[in-house]
Amino acid sequence: MTCEEFEAMGLDAERDASLSAAERAAANEHAGTCSRCAALQDSWQAAGVELGAFAEDTAMAQAPARVEMRLRQEFRTRHVTLKVRRTAVIAAWALAAAAVLVGAVSWINWRKGSPNEMPNELKSTPSVTNSAGNTANSVPNPVAPVQGGGAVQQRGSAGAAASQTLVAENELSGFTFLPGAVVTDAGDAAILRVRLQRGALGALGLPVNEELANEWIQVDLLVGDDGLPQAVRLPQ
Amino acid sequence: MRTAKNVVPGEMRIAEQERDDVLLRRAARGDEEAFTLIYRRHQAATYRFALRMTGNSWAAEEIVQDVFMTLMRDPKKYDATRGALGAFLYGVARNRVMKHLERLPREIPLEEKNEDGTGCGIVLQDALTPAIWAEKRERLRQVRAAVQELPVEFREAVVLCELEEMSYEEAAQMAGCPIGTIRSRLHRGRALLMAKLEIFRGVPRRASVAR
Numbered sequence: 001m002t003c004e005e006f007e008a009m010g011l012d013a014e015r016d017a018s019l020s021a022a023e024r025a026a027a028n029e030h031a032g033t034c035s036r037c038a039a040l041q042d043s044w045q046a047a048g049v050e051l052g053a054f055a056e057d058t059a060m061a062q063a064p065a066r067v068e069m070r071l072r073q074e075f076r077t078r079h080v081t082l083k084v085r086r087t088a089v090i091a092a093w094a095l096a097a098a099a100v101l102v103g104a105v106s107w108i109n110w111r112k113g114s115p116n117e118m119p120n121e122l123k124s125t126p127s128v129t130n131s132a133g134n135t136a137n138s139v140p141n142p143v144a145p146v147q148g149g150g151a152v153q154q155r156g157s158a159g160a161a162a163s164q165t166l167v168a169e170n171e172l173s174g175f176t177f178l179p180g181a182v183v184t185d186a187g188d189a190a191i192l193r194v195r196l197q198r199g200a201l202g203a204l205g206l207p208v209n210e211e212l213a214n215e216w217i218q219v220d221l222l223v224g225d226d227g228l229p230q231a232v233r234l235p236q
Numbered sequence: 237m238r239t240a241k242n243v244v245p246g247e248m249r250i251a252e253q254e255r256d257d258v259l260l261r262r263a264a265r266g267d268e269e270a271f272t273l274i275y276r277r278h279q280a281a282t283y284r285f286a287l288r289m290t291g292n293s294w295a296a297e298e299i300v301q302d303v304f305m306t307l308m309r310d311p312k313k314y315d316a317t318r319g320a321l322g323a324f325l326y327g328v329a330r331n332r333v334m335k336h337l338e339r340l341p342r343e344i345p346l347e348e349k350n351e352d353g354t355g356c357g358i359v360l361q362d363a364l365t366p367a368i369w370a371e372k373r374e375r376l377r378q379v380r381a382a383v384q385e386l387p388v389e390f391r392e393a394v395v396l397c398e399l400e401e402m403s404y405e406e407a408a409q410m411a412g413c414p415i416g417t418i419r420s421r422l423h424r425g426r427a428l429l430m431a432k433l434e435i436f437r438g439v440p441r442r443a444s445v446a447r
Contacts, residue, residue: 007423008419008421008423009422011423011426012422015403016404016419017403017404017405018404018405018419020413043430043434044426045432047426047429047430047433050375050376050378050379050397050433051379051383051394051398051399051429052374052381053372053376053379054376054379054383054399055398055399055401057376057380058284058287058288058399059284061278061280061283061284061287061296062279062280062283063279063282063283063296063297063300063301064297067297067300067301067304068272068275068276068277068279070301071271071275071301071304071305071308072268072271072272074305074308075268075271075308076268078308078309079266079268082266083266096396141247
């Protein structure tokens with residue numbers, strides 16, 4: 001082994017695992033015979049000791065705790081933001097899906113319901129309310145049938161829709177004949193339950209308390225063959 | 237980056253049975269504890285490498301933070317099939333160190349004593365007189381300065397092989413170069429280092445190390 005080879009490989013021959021046993025032995029032999037290379041090796045070993053002291057000096061080095069704190073804070077911020085964003089996206093999609101579903105169901109119902117509802121709508125000549133207690137659809141016409149499609153007409157077997165509608169009592173008792181009404185055969189008359197404002201009773205010739213004139217009430221009208229009310233009854 | 241013999245007492249050794257890639261997957265799903273475990277497992281080695289390369293604790297701190305931010309932002313960059321997480325982090329740290337050194341090529345290493353445990357090196361004990369302590373302190377400062385003055389590639393070889401106590405194979409793998417290159421860089425680095433140390437000691441410089 002030459003001096004140059006020794007400098008390149010032999011200084012750290014014991015540690016260099018890539019050297020063969022023969023190369024290692026040659027390095028040792030060279031160091032034993034060449035005083036210059038032996039001095040170089042000694043110098044390197046001295047430097048190695050000092051490097052070891054330097055390594056020991058920094059062996060305990062760790063990143064300060066504030067680095068971990070900063071990283072954890074950043075981690076939290078990052079992942080909370082992601083979580084919120086993900087939740088918002090999911091919520092938006094859920095709302096959109098719900099809207100589509102509602103729209104689809106409404107459309108299907110409308111498609112199914114429109115052929116049947118048509119005749120009923122045609123039958124209900126006056127404006128209607130959907131339920132007895134619903135005053136939202138109150139109408140300018142003071143006299144309105146209680147159920148639109150199932151306007152309560154009971155003439156013979158005409159009460160077929162009775163299960164769906166509010167049915168007036170079939171009894172003729174309790175009726176008060178309107179002033180000036182011409183009494184006809186009760187067999188041809190019909191009982192019609194309507195919602196009207198109390199004031200409208202005045203138009204039928206009945207006395208009305210002015211303070212309650214705007215109050216909505218249900219009344220049964222006995223309507224004659226000629227379509228004119230003959231008698232009135234307050235079912236409540 | 238660190239062999240078992242170099243594990244510092246008191247350093248975090250939590251849940252070592254959990255593999256890094258498993259922890260990293262958990263961290264990617266938002267598990268802060270998993271991320272913290274990864275950090276505690278690798279921060280010291282990353283910091284030591286950055287500190288020894290830059291000689292500046294502030295720069296080392298910044299580099300460590302940068303390395304783990306990279307891991308946090310894009311954990312998919314690490315591919316477990318290509319190697320250990322420590323090697324990946326070392327690679328990222330190495331890039332950051334090189335960038336830092338390019339930015340500040342003439343930065344003078346500071347003599348510091350910070351909360352990271354570096355800088356004092358020698359604890360004044362009963363057996364040490366203040367004079368001995370001061371002398372050793374001065375020697376350490378000289379070694380540190382000599383290491384910092386080495387060209388970057390030589391410094392890296394010296395840091396990996398002499399300070400991190402890696403084998404030549406490991407160092408070559410970390411530096412991404414053939415083993416012969418590492419040996420050559422180490423040889424040149426040693427020569428320069430010895431020359432600098434001899435200058436510090438006041439020993440006449442040998443012709444052999446001047447090459």
